[in-house]
Amino acid sequence: MRVEFDRDTCIGMFQCVAEWGDGFDEDTDAGKAVLVDGDAIGDDVFAVDVPDGDELDAKFAARTCPVDAITVYDDDGEQVVP
Numbered sequence: 566m567r568v569e570f571d572r573d574t575c576i577g578m579f580q581c582v583a584e585w586g587d588g589f590d591e592d593t594d595a596g597k598a599v600l601v602d603g604d605a606i607g608d609d610v611f612a613v614d615v616p617d618g619d620e621l622d623a624k625f626a627a628r629t630c631p632v633d634a635i636t637v638y639d640d641d642g643e644q645v646v647p
């Protein structure tokens with residue numbers, strides 16, 4: 566499972582941190598979330614492979630994001646959230 570995070574879209578309400586605290590940190594100065602260990606894959610877009618056992622939390626983080634800045638893909642590359 567893979568998560569992509571569009572930092573440009575993020576509005577920094579940090580619901581994702583509440584749902585998946587190992588996956589997202591707060592950058593309160595920037596008012597943006599930080600995808601932990603995320604690789605830059607585009608212009609302010611980051612991606613990370615979800616560790617085993619964190620899949621449910623990652624999906625909850627993506628579902629709770631009010632601006633759909635978090636996208637989850639399964640191992641076949643199919644988008645599963647949102």
Ligand code: SF4
Nearest residue numbers: 575576578579581630
């Ligand atoms: S829930 Fe969405 S908008 Fe809020 S901090 Fe996380 S990524 Fe940003």
